[in-house]
Amino acid sequence: MTDERHDQGQDRGHDERREGYRGTGPGAITPDGCAVDLYARLPVNDEPEVIAGAVPPGASLLELGCGVGRMTHPLLDLGFRVTAVDESAEMLARVRGARTVRSPIERLDLGERFDVVLLASFLVHAGSLDVRRGLLDTCRRHVAPDGCVLIQREGEDAHTNVPRERPLGTDGLLRVASATPVAEGVDQVHVEYEFPDARWTQTFLSRPMGRAEFEQALTEAGLAVDEYLTEDRIWVRARPVAV
Template sequence: MEIYHGTGPGPITPDGCAVDYYATLTAGGEPGLIHAAVPPGAAILELGAGAGRITRPLLELGHEVVAVDESPEMLAHITGAETVCSPIQSLALPRTFDLVLLMSFVVETADDDLRAAFLDTCRRHVADDGCVILQRKPPEWYDTVRPSERRTGDGGTVRMKDVSRPGPGLLKATMEYVIGERRWTHTFVSRRLDDDRLGRELGRAGLTLSGFLDDDREWVRAVPR
């Protein structure tokens, strides 16, 4: 089963993301949420940084950020931060960080071995007194999500379509992004991670689930064991 596939103008990353579309995105409340969960000036390793949507605000909030992505085209959009072009699963930097950040639902890949490698990378790079912050969809979302459409502030359209459930705990869907005459698609398969399963997988990586940053349990905090 193909887990990721992307189409549209411009470069497409190995996990199906459209660089030109991601370069248009801006942050919402995520940087403030992250900033409030770590000490002032914390050193942050951002895994899967993309085009820097979150990197820039974290820099402005006074953090040192090392931004990692496997796409050089994504990283070309980031300024002001050290960038490292590498797959997350094989990253091996000679230092640790106050915070390792893995957001944008990357942890929910349907490839269980790849997710384990992602979590091993998080543990390898977090300081013993630091923390890891993960973003996942609340488990209940997987039970209720349906095709949808919304307009964005720049006049674009975001659609979720072709929603299916190819196996227990799995969701397959295609996101469609339209801005003017440009159209991109991103098809993905992701896995539902309830608290128990996520806790077990964190444990195998040497991490402990220590709480949530929000009432919806979307933002997960973990610490070294």
């Protein structure tokens, strides 16, 4: 497959840092504090299998916030037709085999509909309500009438069970060091990644959402929960609501 790469013209200048987001460590750091070299090291877990089990084989899939292609590449291998979106040119440069689009998610408007829209990486928990609304509006704007939106939520103890740490691949460690309230309903989360040869940190804003608040946010965007796909309710399949 020949790569197609697009940059939505109205989004030039979007490399400015997002307020409340920062990162440290070797290599390029994206506007929301993600380290490109770090994300290239992160292991692929069972996410591609969860996605594949929830949607038709070979579906057209719009991946919002694809990063370096950690899930893009397995989804391509599984036969999906992926359009991968990210606001970071450095991230998109690592993606192979997919059509790529450079744009902030909340401002994306491709004028197309897809069988599946994927909003992973806990992006639905954006600290800004305006950004969250924009993310979900983008999902609704791009999903086919008979399609679905797959959303990855934070775990229900994501902001209460801290500090905590877990292994990352074979030689890394992920540590959620703190989740500190900084505004009504918003926490500033600080995460550390340690490997034998490198260390990265990321600080970002996150808005915890219980099930009721999450479902209300979907309703406001013209979406509705179809099924919670995993026992912990982290993965959700939503459907567009007919107008």
